Amino acid sequence: MSTVLTLPSAVERPAARARRLPRNRSVWIGAAILAVIVAIAVLAPYLGTTSPAEIDPAARNRRPGAERVIRHEDGTTTTTTSRMGTDSLGRDVYSRVIYGSRVSLIVGVTVALISVAIGLVIGLVSGYIRWLDAIVMRIMDGLMSIPAILLAIALVSLSRGAGLRTVILAIVIPEVPRVVRLVRSVVLSVREEPYVEAARALGVPTPALLARHVLPSTVAPLVVQGTFVCASAIVVEAILSFLGVGIPPETPTWGNIMAEGRALFRIFPHNIFFPSIFLAATVLAVNMLGDGLRDTLDPRLRHQI
Amino acid sequence: MAVVALFVFLLLRLTAGDPAAIIAGDNATAQDVAAIRQKLGLDEPIASQFVIWIGKILRGDLGESFFFKKTIAELIAQRIEPTLALATCTLVLAVLMAVPLGVTAAYKRGSWIDRFVMGLSVLGFSVPVFVIGYALMYLFAIHFAWLPVQGYQRIGDGFGGFILRLILPSFTLAIIYVALIARITRTSVLEVLGADHVRTARAKGLADLPVLLRHVLRNAAVPIVTIIGLGVALLIGGVVVTESVFSIPGLGRLTVDAVLARDYPTVQAVVLLFSAVYVLINLLVDLTYTVLDPRIRY
Numbered sequence: 001m002s003t004v005l006t007l008p009s010a011v012e013r014p015a016a017r018a019r020r021l022p023r024n025r026s027v028w029i030g031a032a033i034l035a036v037i038v039a040i041a042v043l044a045p046y047l048g049t050t051s052p053a054e055i056d057p058a059a060r061n062r063r064p065g066a067e068r069v070i071r072h073e074d075g076t077t078t079t080t081t082s083r084m085g086t087d088s089l090g091r092d093v094y095s096r097v098i099y100g101s102r103v104s105l106i107v108g109v110t111v112a113l114i115s116v117a118i119g120l121v122i123g124l125v126s127g128y129i130r131w132l133d134a135i136v137m138r139i140m141d142g143l144m145s146i147p148a149i150l151l152a153i154a155l156v157s158l159s160r161g162a163g164l165r166t167v168i169l170a171i172v173i174p175e176v177p178r179v180v181r182l183v184r185s186v187v188l189s190v191r192e193e194p195y196v197e198a199a200r201a202l203g204v205p206t207p208a209l210l211a212r213h214v215l216p217s218t219v220a221p222l223v224v225q226g227t228f229v230c231a232s233a234i235v236v237e238a239i240l241s242f243l244g245v246g247i248p249p250e251t252p253t254w255g256n257i258m259a260e261g262r263a264l265f266r267i268f269p270h271n272i273f274f275p276s277i278f279l280a281a282t283v284l285a286v287n288m289l290g291d292g293l294r295d296t297l298d299p300r301l302r303h304q305i
Numbered sequence: 306m307a308v309v310a311l312f313v314f315l316l317l318r319l320t321a322g323d324p325a326a327i328i329a330g331d332n333a334t335a336q337d338v339a340a341i342r343q344k345l346g347l348d349e350p351i352a353s354q355f356v357i358w359i360g361k362i363l364r365g366d367l368g369e370s371f372f373f374k375k376t377i378a379e380l381i382a383q384r385i386e387p388t389l390a391l392a393t394c395t396l397v398l399a400v401l402m403a404v405p406l407g408v409t410a411a412y413k414r415g416s417w418i419d420r421f422v423m424g425l426s427v428l429g430f431s432v433p434v435f436v437i438g439y440a441l442m443y444l445f446a447i448h449f450a451w452l453p454v455q456g457y458q459r460i461g462d463g464f465g466g467f468i469l470r471l472i473l474p475s476f477t478l479a480i481i482y483v484a485l486i487a488r489i490t491r492t493s494v495l496e497v498l499g500a501d502h503v504r505t506a507r508a509k510g511l512a513d514l515p516v517l518l519r520h521v522l523r524n525a526a527v528p529i530v531t532i533i534g535l536g537v538a539l540l541i542g543g544v545v546v547t548e549s550v551f552s553i554p555g556l557g558r559l560t561v562d563a564v565l566a567r568d569y570p571t572v573q574a575v576v577l578l579f580s581a582v583y584v585l586i587n588l589l590v591d592l593t594y595t596v597l598d599p600r601i602r603y
Binding site for chain 2: 145146149150151154156157235245258262273276279283287291
């Protein structure tokens with residue numbers, strides 16, 4: 001099928017678009033903040049942190065900046081400063097916040113990748129194979145009519161010990177229908193294009209047709225949608241942890257730190273304050289990146305989302 | 306709706322967790338667990354459990370909570386007032402703030418108010434509800450001590466206290482909603498502002514305000530109303546979180562408590578109820594189209 005390869009691609013001048021990217025301010029700011037947070041997550045052990053799970057009953061509920069003397073077994077002492085105070089179990093909030101960035105980023109990226117992958121496959125198939133479309137879209141409508149956070153909460157309750165994997169799955173499922181709808185709408189508009197018809201006339205088998213001629217048109221909208229999914233996944237993970245139905249409380253995540261600080265918020269707001277700032281900054285960065293990508297990659301999408 | 310019901314049921318029942326074991330407690334023997342399972346009807350095949358459940362729902366019987374030892378209808382009746390009050394308050398507040406903001410932003414395009422609306426919409430989507438909640442709580446309830454920190458007062462126990470305790474949670478919840486509605490209002494109004502009939506109305510000497518209200522807003526209304534309906538999903542998710550932040554004993558808190566207790570019938574009923582409300586509101590929204598735009602007919 002060498003003739004197929006010479007057919008025009010669905011993507012128009014990707015190189016030209018890519019060149020416009022760095023000029024978008026929103027992309028720059030978002031990427032810069034995100035880079036800092038990724039660096040924090042990767043370098044967590046080298047940023048003056050202590051063990052984030054270490055409990056110190058003698059140093060509970062310290063305010064930010066409190067000094068703490070640790071006595072070692074051989075009699076020597078070291079002094080550490082709890083930059084963000086300690087929580088009600090004496091854990092160092094600074095260390096927990098720093099390590100918490102790892103969980104948030106892992107959840108955000110994994111959820112974005114998985115839901116885009118699943119949504120892409122379902123969307124391609126249901127957009128192209130018409131008889132399947134009705135069934136698939138009814139199922140997606142059904143899923144979409146349950147508010148996302150509620151669905152995630154209900155899904156988490158499924159498994160006994162909620163762990164990272166359960167939480168990721170619970171966030172992926174409500175996100176998939178949105179990706180499916182997007183992919184399907186792209187497929188529906190592309191499938192009537194002359195070049196797709198031509199490829200079909202040449203006898204290209206459906207899977208190859210989808211992969212080679214329809215798939216490229218979905219890349220730009222999916223990259224954009226993927227960043228928004230990532231942002232919303234980070235928020236939903238934090239919400240689940242905050243409500244106490246997410247990742248087990250001893251794991252440092254921003255939501256868990258805030259849940260820990262809930263009871264004593266009036267006296268010790270630092271437990272809630274610091275993770276909030278990190279959470280908001282991360283989500284803001286991802287959203288700005290997404291906004292910028294959308295404006296450069298696909299201006300038409302502006303009205304859709 | 307039937308699909309939703311099936312989903313809710315299957316999702317919650319195909320689990321590893323065994324509610325009978327949890328109710329029986331740690332010291333229960335295998336016989337105890339089996340007895341409880343039989344009493345709750347959990348020993349039936351999944352399909353017949355579903356048929357029994359859906360049959361009861363259709364007859365208005367939501368079943369009995371495993372954990373709270375009450376009928377779910379009773380539980381919901383107890384918890385619905387705070388949620389309803391919070392949601393209504395938020396909705397009214399959000400629409401009252403968002404629509405004027407969006408219209409002004411579109412009308413004075415590029416002005417500070419336009420930038421404010423766009424900034425708010427980015428911020429509203431990025432800052433999670435509970436972060437907004439705690440920030441507002443810290444500022445107005447703890448730092449300035451103008452408003453009560455947490456809690457809820459039933460409307461029957463005095464209207465002043467009821468409203469006072471509702472201000473902060475409603476504002477918290479309204480912000481993300483305002484961001485959403487204001488952005489769509491702005492886009493939609495901008496589109497209509499460029500239309501011919503608006504130019505005609507201006508040309509015949511009509512003042513700006515009547516033009517905006519009568520000719521622009523009316524034609525821009527359909528997308529705005531649509532997004533208000535779709536935003537109810539956000540609102541419901543937000544209610545669950547906000548009730549936890551402000552210790553409001555509503556349906557959202559009930560959901561979380563039920564999940565933590567693995568009280569499946571209650572989780573099922575509440576999720577189904579919320580979804581039904583969401584679908585119903587969007588149906589109503591669809592019906593208002595014909596009023597807003599006589600060209601649309603069903």
